[in-house]
Amino acid sequence: MSKEITNRKDNYSQWYNDIVNKADLAENSPVRGCMVIKPHGYSIWEKMQGVLDKMFKDTGHTNAYFPLFIPKSFFSREASHVEGFAKECAVVTHYRLKNDEEGKEIVVDENAKLDEELIIRPTSETIIWHTYKGWIQSYRDLPILVNQWANIVRWEMRTRLFLRTSEFLWQEGHTAHATKEEALEETRRMIDVYADFAENWMAMPVLKGTKTDSERFAGAIETYTIEALMQDGKALQSGTSHFLGQNFAKAFDVTFTDQSGNLEYVWSTSWGVSTRLMGALIMAHSDDNGLVLPPKLAPTQVVIVPIYKKEGQLEQISAKANELKQQLQEKGISVKYDDRDTQTPGWKFSEYEMKGVPVRLAIGPRDMENGTLEVARRDTLEKEFISQDQAVEHVSQLLENIQSNIYEKALKYREDNTYTTDDYEEFKDILNNRGGFVYAHWDGTAETEQKIKEDTKATIRCIPVDGDQQPGKCIYSGQPSSQRVVFARAY
RNA sequence: CGGGGUGUAGCGCAGUCCGGUUAGCGCAUCUGCUUUGGGAGCAGAGGGUCGCAAGUUCGAAUCUUGCCACCCCGACCA
Numbered sequence: 396m397s398k399e400i401t402n403r404k405d406n407y408s409q410w411y412n413d414i415v416n417k418a419d420l421a422e423n424s425p426v427r428g429c430m431v432i433k434p435h436g437y438s439i440w441e442k443m444q445g446v447l448d449k450m451f452k453d454t455g456h457t458n459a460y461f462p463l464f465i466p467k468s469f470f471s472r473e474a475s476h477v478e479g480f481a482k483e484c485a486v487v488t489h490y491r492l493k494n495d496e497e498g499k500e501i502v503v504d505e506n507a508k509l510d511e512e513l514i515i516r517p518t519s520e521t522i523i524w525h526t527y528k529g530w531i532q533s534y535r536d537l538p539i540l541v542n543q544w545a546n547i548v549r550w551e552m553r554t555r556l557f558l559r560t561s562e563f564l565w566q567e568g569h570t571a572h573a574t575k576e577e578a579l580e581e582t583r584r585m586i587d588v589y590a591d592f593a594e595n596w597m598a599m600p601v602l603k604g605t606k607t608d609s610e611r612f613a614g615a616i617e618t619y620t621i622e623a624l625m626q627d628g629k630a631l632q633s634g635t636s637h638f639l640g641q642n643f644a645k646a647f648d649v650t651f652t653d654q655s656g657n658l659e660y661v662w663s664t665s666w667g668v669s670t671r672l673m674g675a676l677i678m679a680h681s682d683d684n685g686l687v688l689p690p691k692l693a694p695t696q697v698v699i700v701p702i703y704k705k706e707g708q709l710e711q712i713s714a715k716a717n718e719l720k721q722q723l724q725e726k727g728i729s730v731k732y733d734d735r736d737t738q739t740p741g742w743k744f745s746e747y748e749m750k751g752v753p754v755r756l757a758i759g760p761r762d763m764e765n766g767t768l769e770v771a772r773r774d775t776l777e778k779e780f781i782s783q784d785q786a787v788e789h790v791s792q793l794l795e796n797i798q799s800n801i802y803e804k805a806l807k808y809r810e811d812n813t814y815t816t817d818d819y820e821e822f823k824d825i826l827n828n829r830g831g832f833v834y835a836h837w838d839g840t841a842e843t844e845q846k847i848k849e850d851t852k853a854t855i856r857c858i859p860v861d862g863d864q865q866p867g868k869c870i871y872s873g874q875p876s877s878q879r880v881v882f883a884r885a886y
Numbered sequence: 887c888g889g890g891g892u893g894u895a896g897c898g899c900a901g902u903c904c905g906g907u908u909a910g911c912g913c914a915u916c917u918g919c920u921u922u923g924g925g926a927g928c929a930g931a932g933g934g935u936c937g938c939a940a941g942u943u944c945g946a947a948u949c950u951u952g953c954c955a956c957c958c959c960g961a962c963c964a
Contacts, residue, residue: 399925427956482962482963483962483963518964547964549963549964551962551963551964552961552962552963553958553959553960553962553963558964559963559964563964565964612964631964632964633964634964635964667964668964669964670964671964700923702922702923703922704921704922736922738922738925739921739922739924739925739926740922740923740924741922741923741924741925741926742922742924742925742926743924743925744923744924744925745924745925746925748924749925757923759922759923760923761923762923769923886963886964
């Protein structure tokens with residue numbers, strides 16, 4: 396229908412770019428790998444933030460803020476952490492600029508070299524654990540349940556708007572606990588929060604599980620993940636929660652005196668989701684006509700478009716539209732009445748369709764005569780006429796229907812594209828030709844994981860936590876396996 | 887860092903091979919009139935250091951040399 400957006404089947408990544416562009420979500424900036432998040436895109440992110448922030452507060456967390464810059468020496472305290480991030484760090488070496496000899500150009504002032512270089516945070520574990528050392532002496536100081544909303548930088552070689560940018564926005568929770576059990580419980584609690592958010596707000600089904608050694612967060616003992624399946628059959632890691640054991644406590648010498656008077660290292664967790672969720676949201680539901688948003692995260696849930704020929708008609712229609720708008724707002728529904736006369740109705744229809752507004756109401760002269768209005772739902776593109784009297788009830792019901800419909804649709808897609816196999820040839824065929832999630836047995840070795848990756852470009856997305864625990868034989872090596880794991884090609 | 891490609895109006899492109907009027911086209915923008923139930927029509931207008939620099943030439947978007955930037959594919963990754 397839309398001549399502006401590439402069809403998914405023709406070129407999936409171009410389709411994605413077109414949606415981001417046409418829905419006015421973000422654009423590339425003059426800085427390589429860094430994006431400008433445009434107002435409409437940022438509004439959606441704000442909705443996500445609002446919901447997540449409340450979920451964090453409801454589970455006992457408080458927000459705080461730590462510096463953007465991390466002294467290089469902090470960074471190198473935890474060995475596997477450095478190894479994991481060293482290759483993608485931006486480094487600040489000087490603190491002043493000056494005019495060059497000819498006074499034509501601004502150059503780095505070599506006399507203003509920092510004694511100790513500063514890393515722009517790729518994540519904040521190190522500076523936070525340095526800080527926590529000062530906050531924790533006794534078991535009475537625990538737990539510490541802190542979250543921060545921040546931007547971080549990871550110098551990526553190849554970037555894509557929202558899915559992978561050099562700078563991105565996220566939240567990172569950092570908690571400190573007296574016992575291993577408590578920290579593990581926190582790790583699982585937060586992955587559950589993410590799964591809840593993904594499924595009930597983003598309407599995006601996710602698989603929950605743990606990561607293998609090679610996919611685990613640098614410095615973690617265990618990483619929990621939620622994995623979603625995108626419409627091109629590739630997996631997207633959408634949120635992670637890490638059990639860090641005592642690794643950071645040991646690296647930063649953070650100890651506390653327990654109730655028996657013994658000095659112990661603190662147990663910790665960290666967890667985060669990022670603007671990558673925007674990419675997930677786009678790819679989970681959108682179609683060839685543009686963005687499709689779940690009503691619960693849509694900045695505008697309902698748009699009203701007037702259709703009129705003469706001035707007098709607009710006044711009459713506006714009166715009705717504004718009345719309707721107020722009634723809907725009283726029900727907690729966000730409504731926009733677009734009475735601009737600079738665009739035609741058809742233009743507005745396309746515009747809101749591309750931007751993913753869940754419900755569109757149109758009121759024209761015929762409706763005014765008949766006491767009706769046209770309701771169009773974005774997810775199915777269906778249109779119907781309803782009585783104006785029933786509009787409020789109908790629309791609030793419709794928003795709920797859309798929310799559950801797009802979830803069911805995404806779930807069905809995932810189910811249709813999830814396979815179980817014990818035959819390596821079939822396994823390769825699925826991953827090379829069809830995509831999707833593949834449940835298969837794995838012997839638990841990094842070697843096998845690597846070989847499979849070389850053969851199929853697929854990685855182990857997770858070891859599912861609530862999958863069936865039937866033992867079997869590794870699909871690659873034939874060695875014993877305790878349970879199936881999930882393979883997929885991933886973003 | 888390897889391999890490939892592209893730089894011409896806000897965006898997307900043609901023109902470059904084979905040098906020659908005033909550098910075009912589509913979209914967008916602006917003005918006017920007619921329109922308005924799925925991105926309206928007609929008429930008119932504005933907008934260019936042809937990536938940068940040097941060279942060859944009577945003459946360069948076009949040929950030569952150097953430089954720069956960006957994109958795609960691979961290695962890395964939430």
